[in-house]
Amino acid sequence: MKNSPALAVGLTLAAAAMSITAPTAAAQERRFPTRPIELIVPFAPGGGSGITGEVIKKAITDEKLSPQPLTITYKPGASGQVGWTYLATRKGNAHTIATATASFSYGFVQKKMQVTPDDFTPIALMLVDSQLMAASAQSGFKTMKEVIEASKKNPGSVKVGGTGSSGSDANLAAMITSAVKIKLNYIPFKSGGEVNAAILGGHVDVALGNPNELAGYVESGKLVALAVFSDGRVPGLKDVPTMKEVGYNVVSRSGRGIVAPAGLAKHEEQFLVELMRKVAQSKAWAEYAGKNMMTVKFLGGADYGKYLADERAQLTEVLKAMGKL
Amino acid sequence: MDFVSNLSMGFSIAFTPINLVVVTVGVVVGTLIGALPGIGPVAGLSILIPLAFGMDPTSAMILMSGVYYGCMYGGTITSVLMNVPGESSSIMTCLDGNAMARNGRAGPALTIAAVGSFIAGTFSVVMLTLLAPPIAEYALKFGPPEYFALMLLGLSAISGLTGESRAKGYAMGFIGLAIATIGLDPIDGTQRFTYGNLELMDGIGFLPIAVGMFGLGAVLGMIEAPVEIQIMKTTLREMIITKKDLKDSAMPIVRGSLIGFVTGVLPGAGATISTFLAYAAEKQLSKTPELFGTGMIEGVAGPEAANNASTGGAMIPLLTLGIPGSGTTAVMLGVLTLFNLQPGPLLFSKNPDFVWGLIASMYIGNVMLLVLNIAFVPAFVAVLRVPYRVLAPLIAIFCLVGVYSVNYSVLDLWLMVGFGVVGYVAVKMSYPLAPLVLGLVLGGYMEVSLRQSLKMSQADLSIFFTRPIAAAIMAVVIAIVLWPVLNRFVFKRGMKGLQT
Amino acid sequence: MNKAETFAGALVVAIGVAILFGSMKFPYLLDGVPGPGFLPRWIAIGLIGIGLVLTAQGIRARLVQQGAIPWPSAGGWARVGLMLGALAVSLVLLEWLGFLLTTTLFMAVVVFGLGVRSWRMLVSIPLLAAIGLYVVFAVWLRVPLPKGILSFLE
Numbered sequence: 001m002k003n004s005p006a007l008a009v010g011l012t013l014a015a016a017a018m019s020i021t022a023p024t025a026a027a028q029e030r031r032f033p034t035r036p037i038e039l040i041v042p043f044a045p046g047g048g049s050g051i052t053g054e055v056i057k058k059a060i061t062d063e064k065l066s067p068q069p070l071t072i073t074y075k076p077g078a079s080g081q082v083g084w085t086y087l088a089t090r091k092g093n094a095h096t097i098a099t100a101t102a103s104f105s106y107g108f109v110q111k112k113m114q115v116t117p118d119d120f121t122p123i124a125l126m127l128v129d130s131q132l133m134a135a136s137a138q139s140g141f142k143t144m145k146e147v148i149e150a151s152k153k154n155p156g157s158v159k160v161g162g163t164g165s166s167g168s169d170a171n172l173a174a175m176i177t178s179a180v181k182i183k184l185n186y187i188p189f190k191s192g193g194e195v196n197a198a199i200l201g202g203h204v205d206v207a208l209g210n211p212n213e214l215a216g217y218v219e220s221g222k223l224v225a226l227a228v229f230s231d232g233r234v235p236g237l238k239d240v241p242t243m244k245e246v247g248y249n250v251v252s253r254s255g256r257g258i259v260a261p262a263g264l265a266k267h268e269e270q271f272l273v274e275l276m277r278k279v280a281q282s283k284a285w286a287e288y289a290g291k292n293m294m295t296v297k298f299l300g301g302a303d304y305g306k307y308l309a310d311e312r313a314q315l316t317e318v319l320k321a322m323g324k325l
Numbered sequence: 326m327d328f329v330s331n332l333s334m335g336f337s338i339a340f341t342p343i344n345l346v347v348v349t350v351g352v353v354v355g356t357l358i359g360a361l362p363g364i365g366p367v368a369g370l371s372i373l374i375p376l377a378f379g380m381d382p383t384s385a386m387i388l389m390s391g392v393y394y395g396c397m398y399g400g401t402i403t404s405v406l407m408n409v410p411g412e413s414s415s416i417m418t419c420l421d422g423n424a425m426a427r428n429g430r431a432g433p434a435l436t437i438a439a440v441g442s443f444i445a446g447t448f449s450v451v452m453l454t455l456l457a458p459p460i461a462e463y464a465l466k467f468g469p470p471e472y473f474a475l476m477l478l479g480l481s482a483i484s485g486l487t488g489e490s491r492a493k494g495y496a497m498g499f500i501g502l503a504i505a506t507i508g509l510d511p512i513d514g515t516q517r518f519t520y521g522n523l524e525l526m527d528g529i530g531f532l533p534i535a536v537g538m539f540g541l542g543a544v545l546g547m548i549e550a551p552v553e554i555q556i557m558k559t560t561l562r563e564m565i566i567t568k569k570d571l572k573d574s575a576m577p578i579v580r581g582s583l584i585g586f587v588t589g590v591l592p593g594a595g596a597t598i599s600t601f602l603a604y605a606a607e608k609q610l611s612k613t614p615e616l617f618g619t620g621m622i623e624g625v626a627g628p629e630a631a632n633n634a635s636t637g638g639a640m641i642p643l644l645t646l647g648i649p650g651s652g653t654t655a656v657m658l659g660v661l662t663l664f665n666l667q668p669g670p671l672l673f674s675k676n677p678d679f680v681w682g683l684i685a686s687m688y689i690g691n692v693m694l695l696v697l698n699i700a701f702v703p704a705f706v707a708v709l710r711v712p713y714r715v716l717a718p719l720i721a722i723f724c725l726v727g728v729y730s731v732n733y734s735v736l737d738l739w740l741m742v743g744f745g746v747v748g749y750v751a752v753k754m755s756y757p758l759a760p761l762v763l764g765l766v767l768g769g770y771m772e773v774s775l776r777q778s779l780k781m782s783q784a785d786l787s788i789f790f791t792r793p794i795a796a797a798i799m800a801v802v803i804a805i806v807l808w809p810v811l812n813r814f815v816f817k818r819g820m821k822g823l824q825t
Numbered sequence: 826m827n828k829a830e831t832f833a834g835a836l837v838v839a840i841g842v843a844i845l846f847g848s849m850k851f852p853y854l855l856d857g858v859p860g861p862g863f864l865p866r867w868i869a870i871g872l873i874g875i876g877l878v879l880t881a882q883g884i885r886a887r888l889v890q891q892g893a894i895p896w897p898s899a900g901g902w903a904r905v906g907l908m909l910g911a912l913a914v915s916l917v918l919l920e921w922l923g924f925l926l927t928t929t930l931f932m933a934v935v936v937f938g939l940g941v942r943s944w945r946m947l948v949s950i951p952l953l954a955a956i957g958l959y960v961v962f963a964v965w966l967r968v969p970l971p972k973g974i975l976s977f978l979e
Contacts, residue, residue: 035969054659074652075527082509082527114516114526159781165513187469187780188512190773193655197592197648203468203781216647216667291665364966492882496837496875503844503868510851515861518847548908548939549901714939715950718932721912726924726958730968735916742912749905753894754833772864784858 032268033068033095039258040098041074042083043163048192048210049099050074051292052127052256059282066275080164081107084259088119092263097123097272102168102254105308109315117308121264124276125257125299125307127289130230131172132211132237134223138202144227144246147206148180155183161195161204164188168254169208172229175318179248199223210254211237212292236293255297255311257304273300332454335681339689344384344682348690351388355395356697360402362411362536362727366393366653382664383679387686389660393653394446394636394687397596398694401438401629405431406708407720409540409727413531413766414596414632416759417604419539421617421624428620431706433566437574437622438629439698440566445582445630446691449637452586454684457673460638461645464590469777470788474798475591476771479598481805482605484760491809493756501764502771504529511773528769533728533740535762540724541745542752548717574626577607581630588631589638592650596635601763603631637687644668644680827883829894834879841872907938923973924963928955 039056043049050072057070075083080103090096108117135141141150151158162169165188173186187204189195192213199207200222207214207223211234217223218237225240229252233242243250258276260269279285280298289296299307338344358369369392377385400415405422418438425434452460467475484498485491507518508528519525581603588599607627608617617624642648647668649655661668666676673680711719728741748758782788790796844865851862897905915931922930932951941947962968 050655051659051662054662085526114521156783185780185783187777189777190511191655193649193658194592197465197642197646198468200646200648201465201468216669220669220671361961361966364962364968490882492875492878496872496879499868499871499875500837500840503840503865503872506865506868510861513855513861515851517851517861517865545905545908548904549897714941715936715946717908717939718911718935719954721908721935722928722931722954722958725912725915726962726968726970729970730962730966733969735919738916738919742909742916745912746909753896754829756833775864776859779858784854 032265032271033066035095036069036071037066038096039070039072040083040087040096041072042080042087042098043074043101043191048129048213049080049101049256051212052288053099055284055288056126056258056276056279059279059284060275062284063278063282065278065282080104084120085115087259087261088115090261091119093261094264094268094272097258097260100255100257100259100308102252102311103164104259105311105315106168106171109312109319117312119262121260121262121269122301122305122308123258123260123269123272124280124301125255125297125304126276126280126285127256127294128297129210129212129254129256129294130228130234131168131208131252131254132214132228132234132240133206133208133226134199134214134218135206135226136199136202136204137222137224139205141206141226142224144241144243147226148182151180151182151184156185158184158206159204160184160186160206160208161189161198162186162208163190163192163195168252171315171319172208172250172252175250175252176243176248179250210292210294212294215293234293235290255307256294257299257308269301276300328454331677331681332685334678335683335685336688338383338678338682339387339685343380344387344686345689347380347384347388348391348686349693351391352395352398352690352694352697355392355397356399356402356694358392359396359399359411359415361399361730362403362409362532362540362724364727364730365412366396369396370653370656377660382661382666383682385660385664386657386679386683387690389657390636390640390683390687391690393657394633394690395694396653397446397632397636398439398442398698400632401435401442402705405434405438405625406705407540407723408543409720409724410535411727412596413535413762414600414635416535416539416597416762417600417628418625420604420759421619421621423543424618424620425622425625426709430620431709432702433570433622434625435702435705436566436699437570437626439695439702440571441574441578441581441626441630442633442698443691443695444578445585445634446637446694447688448582449586449589449634450684450687450691453637453640453687457641457645460590461641464592464642465646466794467591468792469774469781470792470795471798472591473771473774473778474789474795474802475588475598476767476774477802478798478805479601480760480763480767480771481802483601483763484757485805485809486605486608489755489757494760497751497756497758498760498764501761501766502768503764504534504761505765505768506772511769512776527732529740529765530731530737531762531766532731533737534744534765536724536728537741537744538748538751538758538762541721541741542748542758544717544721544724545745545749546752547713570622573622577603577623577627578630580606580610581627582634584627585631585634586638589635589650590641591638592642592648595639595651596632597763597766599631599635600628601759603627640687644672644683826885829883831880831883834876834881834883837876837879838873839876841869841874841876844872845869904939908935911935911938919973920971921973923975924970925955925959925975926973928958 039053041049041053053072057072060066060070075086080101083098084104084107087096087098141147147158160173162173164170170186170188173184177184189198192209195207195209198204214223215237218225225237227243227246228234228237228240229243229250231251260272277298277300280296286296354369358364358366370389373388373392377388396412397414400411401418403409403411404415404418405426408419408423410416410419422434425431480498484494507525509526510517516526584603584606585599588602589595604624604627607623608614611623639650639654642650643654643658647658649658658668666672666679724741725738728737751758778788789799848862848865848869851865852860853862853866854860911931911934915927919927929951932954933947936950937947959970963970
């Protein structure tokens with residue numbers, strides 16, 4: 001696995017050599033995509049990743065960005081690892097790509113993924129999202145301070161719902177636990193939709209999620225937004241304080257991007273990067289990000305690879321500090 | 326009451342030519358997708374989504390929900406004719422539906438399924454029309470402990486009540502649960518029983534096993550008989566439903582509608598579990614429970630009513646709370662969001678034309694499905710006139726393609742063939758198949774809700790007995806499990822109590 | 826004693842024991858609440874318990890109030906074996922030959938094996954079945970059925 005970049009270079013050179021000697025064969029090889037591109041969403045339908053996928057699909061369809069359609073396959077399970085591990089097995093198959101969230105990096109750092117970052121080709125970072133904590137009406141919590149006090153008085157009494165057992169929500173809960181020195185009772189659910197059902201029914205006291213998953217209920221008064229975990233306040237949730245303002249330096253950023261399996265031909269990778277660049281520049285994309293309180297941020301290919309590597313390094317540090325590694 | 330005016334506005338929207346075309350396309354596609362094993366409603370919808378985006382949101386939603394409830398009708402067809410359950414919600418229809426077909430009564434089975442589906446589907450839309458918001462609030466009362474209790478109820482009802490021997494039923498149920506633990510642990514991602522195999526990390530799907538045991542098992546059962554199967558030839562008279570059939574099915578349809586609607590409202594549990602509960606209820610209430618599995622029309626009518634009633638129920642949390650209860654409604658939610666419609670309590674006041682147009686279209690769609698399904702009964706039944714020498718391999722290949730279309734996995738096909746043998750032998754030895762498949766379908770959900778509950782209570786088991794809804798369901802579960810023991814020791818009926 | 830019933834009961838026990846051993850390496854409790862080993866262990870216990878009951882019922886055969894198991898005749902076994910064998914061979918060949926060829930061959934072999942001798946039927950039924958299923962699943966529903974050696978026909 002370690003020498004796969006060298007191998008890729010070698011293959012590219014070989015392909016280049018072939019293109020001189022046998023132009024027709026190379027031209028045939030360069031035809032991409034030759035069939036629909038399958039976008040794997042490693043989470044249940046209806047959650048943040050699923051909707052991201054559907055918007056990408058819509059942008060590609062509406063603005064005719066690709067000669068072949070994009071199809072979406074949902075492969076949820078184990079905080080996304082089921083889907084990503086599956087993707088890694090499709091080595092060299094550029095017709096299969098997947099959405100990636102922060103959980104992608106968590107999987108590697110916590111060594112829960114059976115595969116390595118080298119088994120993937122980073123395609124593009126598309127969006128940066130933040131996280132929000134909201135309380136149910138039944139819980140009676142109105143501010144972050146009240147949650148902290150309740151947990152101090154009775155450790156583990158506050159039930160926190162989030163998506164996945166090792167993704168960004170679980171780790172945010174752990175980060176809060178260690179920064180504020182309280183014990184939270186984190187309960188993982190399979191999808192954002194299930195977290196919503198649990199908090200609306202009052203089965204958990206607070207929920208963690210991306211702003212777009214929870215803000216609708218905050219707006220209709222069913223939930224109370226307690227804090228966001230970004231550097232500054234989130235557009236669309238101007239009244240909600242950041243955790244820094246509450247007095248604790250807990251910041252989580254989660255990028256949403258696209259990854260492909262390792263072993264792609266150069267022209268295939270380029271096609272996908274350019275396709276995603278066009279999606280990120282589309283009007284539908286800007287509209288989607290604005291509506292869902294996210295920021296459009298595009299990084300293509302190697303730049304996204306560097307972003308992911310930085311994210312892993314940062315996560316390793318955070319988790320080591322918390323004693324979770 | 327302004328819902329009359331709302332509904333009439335809804336009908337004025339649903340009756341526009343474009344929406345009539347759309348609902349027709351939706352229910353026809355849904356019926357086809359439901360009938361094909363493998364291609365489920367989610368896959369079917371994702372094929373139609375590009376088409377939906379070209380429409381206005383109301384038409385798009387009419388199309389998608391047409392596919393959704395059309396699927397429930399379609400699932401019946403292959404279950405009755407070939408013993409191949411297209412979706413997990415049609416497993417119970419296989420038991421008596423296919424037995425009826427083997428008795429030459431495929432016509433009445435399909436007809437009663439269509440009638441029951443129509444009544445139940447319409448009932449659930451009426452309830453959706455009248456009671457959506459309060460029912461949504463009730464659904465939210467179900468948290469992890471209630472779900473766990475409900476899954477346990479479904480599993481113990483089907484294991485303990487439907488087979489010839491309780492012990493055999495429980496054994497199959499436990500084996501199903503065991504198969505469900507293969508793959509990544511749903512709570513913390515530990516690999517269990519995967520032996521490093523990547524394909525197993527995904528877990529073992531329900532379809533290869535259900536199609537293998539039911540479909541392929543039935544094929545093997547069909548070809549072992551040395552004579553041409555004559556009974557499959559159905560005369561016109563046998564095809565038509567009798568007055569007695571209708572009378573026998575009336576109450577099962579009513580009960581199935583209620584069970585289906587009530588469980589359909591609950592996110593997650595939905596259609597499948599309602600069919601199991603409906604079947605178990607019919608068998609319990611029947612004067613001749615020992616005849617279930619040999620072609621009782623009640624065993625078709627109840628579950629078929631239940632799975633259709635669940636579709637209207639499932640629309641309630643989706644529309645009023647924005648919570649999808651199944652993969653299918655989750656896709657609909659994603660599409661709604663793309664159309665800038667925010668499901669929730671405000672949807673009814675902000676976008677009444679959308680909501681009421683959709684609801685009205687569901688009335689129309691159900692009528693169309695009734696007409697369509699009854700009209701095509703003779704054509705469907707004609708399939709059974711194909712001689713078994715051709716029909717058997719044809720069904721086998723049909724199972725194979727259906728299973729392949731889920732994951733494009735050859736491993737799944739081997740599993741299907743392997744479980745075909747298991748199913749064939751199990752039927753011979755009167756080990757019931759349904760508990761194994763139910764254990765497999767519910768196992769993952771059951772484990773998640775069990776462990777979530779115990780996290781909520783910090784490992785205190787009393788959480789299942791102190792919350793009123795959970796406690797009530799658990800009481801029924803305990804009654805079902807302990808009944809034979811009580812029967813034996815308290816009523817001193819001797820050894821017979823252990824068996825049926 | 827009913828041999829088949831006893832054997833089936835013992836098999837259930839064996840499955841339970843295997844799961845019990847397999848689940849030992851997963852933690853039963855994790856942070857004081859049930860972990861990944863919790864459910865598998867209880868499933869195993871349940872299987873062993875029920876398996877023992879079934880074995881006992883099989884040994885004391887009078888507890889099993891049913892007639893003999895209706896196993897098929899020799900000809901029946903031959904047909905069942907033919908079907909399973911043809912399926913197994915098809916799965917081995919599927920990715921190499923592709924769906925269309927495999928299905929055609931499978932249908933032809935099984936239909937012949939089940940006693941059809943008319944040449945017209947032996948040619949037309951397999952072809953119609955293969956093409957019909959291919960059109961429905963691969964063309965309409967876009968399932969990427971294996972193309973195999975026919976992949977040049979795009």
